[in-house]
Amino acid sequence: QQPVQSPQAVILREGEDAVINCSSSKALYSVHWYRQKHGEAPVFLMILLKGGEQKGHDKISASFNEKKQQSSLYLTASQLSYSGTYFCGTERPGYSTLTFGKGTMLLVSP
Amino acid sequence: EAGVAQSPRYKIIEKRQSVAFWCNPISGHATLYWYQQILGQGPKLLIQFQNNGVVDDSQLPKDRFSAERLKGVDSTLKIQPAKLEDSAVYLCASRGRNYGYTFGSGTRLTVV
Numbered sequence: 001q002q003p004v005q006s007p008q009a010v011i012l013r014e015g016e017d018a019v020i021n022c023s024s025s026k027a028l029y030s031v032h033w034y035r036q037k038h039g040e041a042p043v044f045l046m047i048l049l050k051g052g053e054q055k056g057h058d059k060i061s062a063s064f065n066e067k068k069q070q071s072s073l074y075l076t077a078s079q080l081s082y083s084g085t086y087f088c089g090t091e092r093p094g095y096s097t098l099t100f101g102k103g104t105m106l107l108v109s110p
Numbered sequence: 111e112a113g114v115a116q117s118p119r120y121k122i123i124e125k126r127q128s129v130a131f132w133c134n135p136i137s138g139h140a141t142l143y144w145y146q147q148i149l150g151q152g153p154k155l156l157i158q159f160q161n162n163g164v165v166d167d168s169q170l171p172k173d174r175f176s177a178e179r180l181k182g183v184d185s186t187l188k189i190q191p192a193k194l195e196d197s198a199v200y201l202c203a204s205r206g207r208n209y210g211y212t213f214g215s216g217t218r219l220t221v222v
Contacts, residue, residue: 089211097166
């Protein structure tokens with residue numbers, strides 16, 4: 001079942017923060033986050049395995065609450081290069097495939 | 111390391127014609143995926159290979175789509191006959207040690 005992402009779209013000014021959420025109705029083994037720019041392939045940002053860990057990637061970090069089957073992506077002090085569509089991909093225990101959400105479009109303006 | 115290679119980059123065909131896409135994953139990556147991405151949506155899994163064996167093809171429309179991965183390296187995805195609703199970007203991905211997917215640039219298919 002497809003995970004639900006929110007919000008659908010975010011418009012920020014450079015330097016502002018944003019949070020993107022991803023939730024699933026199924027038990028999860030891991031959550032992936034990807035960023036896709038227009039006309040390009042999705043690029044892997046990070047993976048979170050069950051255990052409630054939080055990871056960071058420059059000024060982008062994420063958390064995974066396995067009890068709630070929810071993950072959040074945090075973008076701090078956004079830069080113009082952060083613009084794009086962010087997808088979460090969820091992996092269920094016993095499976096090795098990802099089901100992607102519909103995406104959250106992020107636009108960072110000067 | 112070299113990325114995931116896909117070709118062609120673009121393809122325009124008429125409905126009922128056939129088309130094939132090619133993918134070469136990152137060297138040493140045993141797992142290969144084909145995803146379909148319709149404009150404005152997230153990628154949708156079509157098929158997963160582990161080496162040259164199919165692991166999951168439950169979402170592959172087998173009446174018109176077929177895929178193979180000979181010798182556990184390159185893979186080909188075929189559509190025959192194509193329908194208008196097959197217009198999409200077809201993404202190939204392979205999975206490495208950090209468990210993240212590396213996607214190829216994709217093939218943008220337009221069926222007219």
